[in-house]
Amino acid sequence: MNYTSTRGRGQSVPSAGAILRGIAPDGGLYVPESLPALTLEDIRTLCGQEYVGRAVWVLSRFLTDFTGEELETCAAAAYGGGRFDDDRPAPLAVLGDEAILLELWHGPTCAFKDMALQLLPGLLTASAAKCGCGREAAILVATSGDTGKAALEGFKDVPGARIQVFYPTQGVSAMQKLQMTAQEGRNVSVVGVRGNFDDCQRGVKAIFTDPDLMGRAEGLGCFFSSANSINWGRLVPQIVYYVSAYCDLVSEGRLALGDPVNICVPTGNFGNILAAYYAGRMGLPVKKLICASNRNNVLTDFLRTGAYDRNRPFYATSSPSMDILVSSNLERLLYHLSGEDCGLVAGLMAELEGQGRYALPGAMHDALGRDFWGTFCDEKDTRETIRRVLDTYGYLPDPHTAVAVHGAARYRAQTGDDTPMLVASTASPYKFAPGVLAALGVPAPSGDEFASLDLLKSLSGAPVPGPILGLRTAKARFLDQCAPGEMAEETLRFLAR
Numbered sequence: 001m002n003y004t005s006t007r008g009r010g011q012s013v014p015s016a017g018a019i020l021r022g023i024a025p026d027g028g029l030y031v032p033e034s035l036p037a038l039t040l041e042d043i044r045t046l047c048g049q050e051y052v053g054r055a056v057w058v059l060s061r062f063l064t065d066f067t068g069e070e071l072e073t074c075a076a077a078a079y080g081g082g083r084f085d086d087d088r089p090a091p092l093a094v095l096g097d098e099a100i101l102l103e104l105w106h107g108p109t110c111a112f113k114d115m116a117l118q119l120l121p122g123l124l125t126a127s128a129a130k131c132g133c134g135r136e137a138a139i140l141v142a143t144s145g146d147t148g149k150a151a152l153e154g155f156k157d158v159p160g161a162r163i164q165v166f167y168p169t170q171g172v173s174a175m176q177k178l179q180m181t182a183q184e185g186r187n188v189s190v191v192g193v194r195g196n197f198d199d200c201q202r203g204v205k206a207i208f209t210d211p212d213l214m215g216r217a218e219g220l221g222c223f224f225s226s227a228n229s230i231n232w233g234r235l236v237p238q239i240v241y242y243v244s245a246y247c248d249l250v251s252e253g254r255l256a257l258g259d260p261v262n263i264c265v266p267t268g269n270f271g272n273i274l275a276a277y278y279a280g281r282m283g284l285p286v287k288k289l290i291c292a293s294n295r296n297n298v299l300t301d302f303l304r305t306g307a308y309d310r311n312r313p314f315y316a317t318s319s320p321s322m323d324i325l326v327s328s329n330l331e332r333l334l335y336h337l338s339g340e341d342c343g344l345v346a347g348l349m350a351e352l353e354g355q356g357r358y359a360l361p362g363a364m365h366d367a368l369g370r371d372f373w374g375t376f377c378d379e380k381d382t383r384e385t386i387r388r389v390l391d392t393y394g395y396l397p398d399p400h401t402a403v404a405v406h407g408a409a410r411y412r413a414q415t416g417d418d419t420p421m422l423v424a425s426t427a428s429p430y431k432f433a434p435g436v437l438a439a440l441g442v443p444a445p446s447g448d449e450f451a452s453l454d455l456l457k458s459l460s461g462a463p464v465p466g467p468i469l470g471l472r473t474a475k476a477r478f479l480d481q482c483a484p485g486e487m488a489e490e491t492l493r494f495l496a497r
């Protein structure tokens with residue numbers, strides 16, 4: 001199966017090429033030329049397998065230029081090698097009749113990004129070997145908090161790769177920042193950008209597609225690639241856990257094979273929910289996808305009106321990984337909804353670039369509404385949901401997960417649809433301890449993040465993940481900061497290192 005750009009120009013490439021490049025030369029995103037099928041019979045078979053087996057099955061349908069053995073090796077190293085703190089990398093937790101949480105934060109950095117970023121380095125290294133280019137991969141990452149750390153952990157000391165992460169200095173939690181600035185490894189660099197996530201993302205995309213910079217990288221024996229969810233190698237592993245969760249629900253008798261499920265996802269860059277969409281398009285019985293946003297509700301408005309408009313205030317919220325106004329992966333959805341009309345997508349993206357807004361043709365807006373339902377949660381409702389879920393179910397959700405639990409409840413209340421609801425739980429609450437404490441009405445001890453952890457643990461009884469406890473003794477290594485306009489210079493310095 002080959003991959004083409006959402007914006008159409010240029011040739012199709014095998015999956016290894018799409019993974020290596022990250023973004024297509026015309027600035028579009030790689031999409032598969034066709035979508036593989038997942039039948040109920042396939043699901044029945046996958047029910048009898050563990051996570052690694054399910055992952056290999058899904059990956060093999062999309063990454064057809066990889067051998068079964070390559071995929072097996074990559075998946076076993078990512079999910080079977082003791083890097084996750086639970087035997088099942090993505091276990092379920094039940095909130096009464098309200099929702100089933102799909103916990104995606106049992107990896108080494110305690111956020112759902114690990115699900116893909118533990119696998120991506122293996123896929124990327126194998127892709128480089130296939131393409132025989134002999135150059136080193138320079139991975140550039142823009143992060144709203146969690147991707148950066150997960151990518152650093154995935155790529156640290158991986159031969160043939162180096163990684164540079166840009167994060168917004170004021171846009172991440174103290175724990176997220178310490179996780180990144182204290183990163184170990186010989187091939188890593190972390191830079192704070194005096195701007196927001198959109199500045200970081202725009203800067204990285206500009207570096208990738210700048211012919212002069214690409215030439216300079218080549219001269220230094222490198223090529224640029226991306227570990228952001230614009231990279232196809234990030235999305236496929238995310239399809240796996242929706243398929244796997246459905247299998248678990250069937251195996252546990254919560255669903256009969258073929259029964260529909262709704263999926264609610266706390267959304268920022270639209271990668272996670274897009275993976276659920278792909279699972280549904282393949283044949284997973286998904287009825288509705290609920291797109292839950294925080295106060296940065298550009299997607300809620302888009303789903304309601306069909307007009308995307310990023311000209312609006314940007315809010316720093318208690319769910320910082322969703323503080324995004326330009327959701328990159330929406331471009332892939334537009335491509336599929338438009339009947340794979342890359343001319344139309346290129347036009348809409350040019351409008352977004354130029355005016356910061358675009359409006360969908362009516363038929364596309366209708367198609368969008370058939371699969372998706374959008375809602376958002378303000379800060380007060382986020383706090384109330386954290387408290388309610390702890391009080392009602394004895395379960396402590398992180399603020400991102402709380403946004404989704406709130407969205408799921410609102411969907412049910414407004415539509416009356418009581419199809420079983422799977423909610424993506426995307427981070428450990430201990431990554432955001434002061435915010436979670438505030439939600440519980442407890443003032444956070446000032447100055448010391450770790451005192452907040454202890455207090456939160458005593459209130460909730462939930463264990464603190466090992467990787468977060470380990471930060472107690474960590475020292476920040478990377479103190480560099482730059483303006484958004486200086487990111488390219490930082491990258492050149494990093495390449496020359």
Ligand SMILES: *Cc1c(COP(=O)(O)O)cnc(C)c1O
Pocket residue numbers: 111112113146147229266267268269270271272273321322400426427
């Ligand atoms: C990245 C992230 C999200 C948003 O996921 P997208 O794929 O960008 O939509 C939600 N919650 C957490 C904790 C995250 O790290």
